[in-house]
Amino acid sequence: MTKLTADAQGVFVIAATPFDATGALDLEGAARLIDFYLGRRVQGLTILGMMGEAPKLTEAEARRFALQVLRHVDGRVPVVVGVSAQGFASMAALARPVIEAGAAAVMIQPPQTAARGDDAVLGYLTAAVEAIGEDTPFVLQDFPLASSVPMSVSLIERIAQTFPSCVMLKHEDWPGLDKLSAIRARIGRRLSILTGNGGIFLPFELMRGADGAMTGFAYPEMLVEVCRLFARGESEAMLDLFDRYLPLVRYEQQPGLGLAVRKYVLWRRGALACPATRDPAPKLTEASRAELDWLMRRLERSLEHQRKESVA
Amino acid sequence: MTKLTADAQGVFVIAATPFDATGALDLEGAARLIDFYLGRRVQGLTILGMMGEAPKLTEAEARRFALQVLRHVDGRVPVVVGVSAQGFASMAALARPVIEAGAAAVMIQPPQTAARGDDAVLGYLTAAVEAIGEDTPFVLQDFPLASSVPMSVSLIERIAQTFPSCVMLKHEDWPGLDKLSAIRARIGRRLSILTGNGGIFLPFELMRGADGAMTGFAYPEMLVEVCRLFARGESEAMLDLFDRYLPLVRYEQQPGLGLAVRKYVLWRRGALACPATRDPAPKLTEASRAELDWLMRRLERSLEHQRKESVA
Amino acid sequence: MTKLTADAQGVFVIAATPFDATGALDLEGAARLIDFYLGRRVQGLTILGMMGEAPKLTEAEARRFALQVLRHVDGRVPVVVGVSAQGFASMAALARPVIEAGAAAVMIQPPQTAARGDDAVLGYLTAAVEAIGEDTPFVLQDFPLASSVPMSVSLIERIAQTFPSCVMLKHEDWPGLDKLSAIRARIGRRLSILTGNGGIFLPFELMRGADGAMTGFAYPEMLVEVCRLFARGESEAMLDLFDRYLPLVRYEQQPGLGLAVRKYVLWRRGALACPATRDPAPKLTEASRAELDWLMRRLERSLEHQRKESVA
Amino acid sequence: MTKLTADAQGVFVIAATPFDATGALDLEGAARLIDFYLGRRVQGLTILGMMGEAPKLTEAEARRFALQVLRHVDGRVPVVVGVSAQGFASMAALARPVIEAGAAAVMIQPPQTAARGDDAVLGYLTAAVEAIGEDTPFVLQDFPLASSVPMSVSLIERIAQTFPSCVMLKHEDWPGLDKLSAIRARIGRRLSILTGNGGIFLPFELMRGADGAMTGFAYPEMLVEVCRLFARGESEAMLDLFDRYLPLVRYEQQPGLGLAVRKYVLWRRGALACPATRDPAPKLTEASRAELDWLMRRLERSLEHQRKESVA
Secondary structure, three states: OOOOOOOOOEEEEEOOOOEOOOOOEOHHHHHHHHHHHHHOOOOEEEEOOHHHOHHHOOHHHHHHHHHHHHHHHOOOOOEEEEOOOOOHHHHHHHHHHHHHOOOOEEEEOOOHHHOOOHHHHHHHHHHHHHHHOOOOOEEEEEOHHHHOOOOOHHHHHHHHHHOOOEEEEEEOOOOOHHHHHHHHHHOOOOOEEEEOHHHOOHHHHHHOOOOEEOOOOOOHHHHHHHHHHHHOOOHHHHHHHHHHHHHHHHHHOOOOOHHHHHHHHHHHOOOOOOOOOOOOOOOOOHHHHHHHHHHHHHHHHHHHHHHHHHHO | OOOOOOOOOEEEEEOOOOEOOOOOEOHHHHHHHHHHHHHOOOOEEEEOOHHHOHHHOOHHHHHHHHHHHHHHHOOOOOEEEEOOOOOHHHHHHHHHHHHHOOOOEEEEOOOHHHOOOHHHHHHHHHHHHHHHOOOOOEEEEEOHHHHOOOOOHHHHHHHHHHOOOEEEEEEOOOOOHHHHHHHHHHOOOOOEEEEOHHHOOHHHHHHOOOOEEOOOOOOHHHHHHHHHHHHOOOHHHHHHHHHHHHHHHHHHOOOOOHHHHHHHHHHHOOOOOOOOOOOOOOOOOHHHHHHHHHHHHHHHHHHHHHHHHHHO | OOOOOOOOOEEEEEOOOOEOOOOOEOHHHHHHHHHHHHHOOOOEEEEOOHHHOHHHOOHHHHHHHHHHHHHHHOOOOOEEEEOOOOOHHHHHHHHHHHHHOOOOEEEEOOOHHHOOOHHHHHHHHHHHHHHHOOOOOEEEEEOHHHHOOOOOHHHHHHHHHHOOOEEEEEEOOOOOHHHHHHHHHHOOOOOEEEEOHHHOOHHHHHHOOOOEEOOOOOOHHHHHHHHHHHHOOOHHHHHHHHHHHHHHHHHHOOOOOHHHHHHHHHHHOOOOOOOOOOOOOOOOOHHHHHHHHHHHHHHHHHHHHHHHHHHO | OOOOOOOOOEEEEEOOOOEOOOOOEOHHHHHHHHHHHHHOOOOEEEEOOHHHOHHHOOHHHHHHHHHHHHHHHOOOOOEEEEOOOOOHHHHHHHHHHHHHOOOOEEEEOOOHHHOOOHHHHHHHHHHHHHHHOOOOOEEEEEOHHHHOOOOOHHHHHHHHHHOOOEEEEEEOOOOOHHHHHHHHHHOOOOOEEEEOHHHOOHHHHHHOOOOEEOOOOOOHHHHHHHHHHHHOOOHHHHHHHHHHHHHHHHHHOOOOOHHHHHHHHHHHOOOOOOOOOOOOOOOOOHHHHHHHHHHHHHHHHHHHHHHHHHHO
């Protein structure tokens, strides 16, 4: 399988990890979900991210799931595998076999224990790169809201200079638009930058220099279309489309609850056989489901309206 | 002046604190801003909240500003004054004179140093109530994203039971909809609940039992109108209106940057003579201002479109 | 093997996890270390605690190490196994087999993700007890300095009431003496309380009602003797002995560095074949080793002096 | 008054802030306490540090207290004034008048809001230096356990290079010995380094290159004597003396409770008229006071023993 390079672009959807109603890993469901994503024409897949409930899997389950996904994707799109772990031994025990099995890259987020200043983050990554292998391309995740690890522009610059195998940044700081502009301006080499946060700032992020999105919004076709419209320079059309989805993007963008929202919508759309999340995870109440149903109906109506307008 | 009661409803706008270009407190600007808010028919005002840059004022400045606002409002609407401080001596030194001068209530958020479990939060509030006076109505702010102090439903219940002078909750947890429903269901007495977070979930919060909003979104007339449509049972119209503003609500809802966004929009709308924030505060870059100008133009166009439609 | 009960007393030494110079798990070294500890007459053993570098082992390594220790101890003393993990699946995957293999109990510390108030901690433990099995006795670790999870006296009381299988508290808050007294006074049932923090407050903790120590100070014979002197009511002799070791206890009690200090002293004492710690872990510099050598020489001299005095 | 320079050495005792039993500031008590400290031959004084309960004073009280101390000291020793504040306006409002009144320097600790990486800390200090004045010498406090702001050796190096007015480091990281050695080795200019943490590592810190201590241990004469013995090269005698006090140093070194311990001992020694701390602060229980009385008796006995031995 081709390795990920700093030229990567487009939408790498963060894939959910399917469980059945008993909480068991649903490997067949994984195939179905992957087909759903590929049917939406995403450019890549990311598995075992935070929204993939990675920490809730045993190490054996994580390995099994990753290998199954890689087999099913079979090289059609690049697959990034999240390998954040409490220790480097566990990180290596996942990263080595998935790279061997054809993963395009692994994704690493420095943990809170590394949040002791810039040098500590660099020290952590030095050890992590040794664990995954110097030739393994990796995606650096910058998501301080979840990790409590702040990374300044100059730190990201130092990381890019120090580690040639860092080919991509998952930019997920918030607020992050000016930071994104600054990273683009400062880093003296090509680095792919995909953005997260459910895509809630995607149109502006593209205008600031992002190469696409790495997030798991349950309508990935919107992310793909927003990137396409941006590439064609149709800014107003891009925002028009995006804003129709924004009420749902916003609803999904609730820390903690977002995962359950996302799985519910994916289930309603037929992409998942079961919307179950593994404990510990907030469950959707009746009221939340009703709100989501309402928002989905309103979205459909809005898209219908748009279709009619564009026909007329 | 009438004191705040647990029956309070509507929109209590969080007022910005105006500075001039040198960073000095602009007391005349305060009058102009208050007039702008009152012209949007808000039901109340909150000053010296976090978005009021309270920690950046000296204690003397905070007192002077609060007294000036109270004088200018002169009882037309209730005014809540944020009195969060590093110590109880400072808290009392602000709370006592503003209550005397006619403030309807004070607002308190337990600080991170109190984040040692439920009992520690209660202990903190016991001392705070002693500092402000047992007869002084207070608003409890629940904003864990900023304060790092988690407050569960059962803790809020204990607080409501323990302190009769706690008349209002500024509900700003995120995600917070189910929590809001649970608080409403569990608390055995009347408690006014206003919501924050820039209003980004306001329609759902009203449906879950909130009494209104306490936030500083730069178009407070939208918050007022959403509450009115909700009260009349016009849910679809409520969302239709809200969703037009959502792109701006979302843009303003950036931790840290949001204050600069808000002041810029208020300045563009003529409510502020100067959009300056005091250091330390992120400043708006050229790119951010251009994005905001674009979003404001799109909002105007959308509102224009709506007006035409409703006429037609 | 007998299960741990709320009547447990004495010194449960936190065992180091031996690695060889390449960083590989040294299972033979484990046997040698266990023999060292049992030779110091400890009443129990705790493995895979934080000072046992548990997060640095893969799940497979942790299981192998625990089973090897249980085999070697072979029922001579009760063994507690730390099973804190990022997810409940991983926790169950370690807890179930070690209990089957004769572990006396498992140890759980609520993680930072549970630090959302008292109810969140209880919710976490409910799920954890389901994962390990309701019949599995467990030790609750209260170590907020490392975990960032505050647990008040009333929360610990609720935990003791809710979970009959919680038989022991590893009390490691700091400051903790008054809390210990309060826990003893408030909890309406028998609960074994062992204390941590390297033993730095052990004499006072015993006077406040602790049943012993669960810590890994590299001279466990001192901890055992302090408990014995306390039981005999010889308070001055207890402090006289303790204070001779205090300079080393203090030196070992350095967050982060303490593990390397402990392994170095155990190695110097012949209990470990190799003082290596797995990355990430601070290493001892030349200067630190010289300071430790000096402190060990001073301790020997002081003990020699005491022996002569007691003979005279 | 002479300004503090990077050549400062010795013991700068952190002075307690005396309150009377009602919680009111006791300005006369301040004079008595200062006399006690000067009688112990300390080389300097630091007021309004964290252990000086600075955040519990109103801004007006802090100013009044500082001016009173400066008047009473009247140039006999240099006085450092802590000016950490929530905002720069408040910082300037304290720093400017105390420098004018003869303070030798001010002390600044970057607050948690600045804990966003190395650049954020530098940005904070740039604004702080502007607030206090570029000519005002300042002490940088590095106390991450309390501040949650990590500062690496290379960050401290950058700070020393950037701000010529940074003349002293209050080194209070823990563990900190190797960091201290590294700072001394790396920083290319003279910088005074005094250490904190109640002095619990003072002998080693001196050996690693510290210039003295800045801490408030209630027996400052021990800190002074340890520095003297170190300067004379009498290492064993230095440790012999230090170890006699270590049980009390350790007891005082309890985060949160330490302040009450310190004030109690100062009161028992006649240095304070009243041991009261302002809320919020843990109070000493009967049991804690009994433990302290015991430790003080044991210390006296030990010192008596030493005197006899040295006479014999």
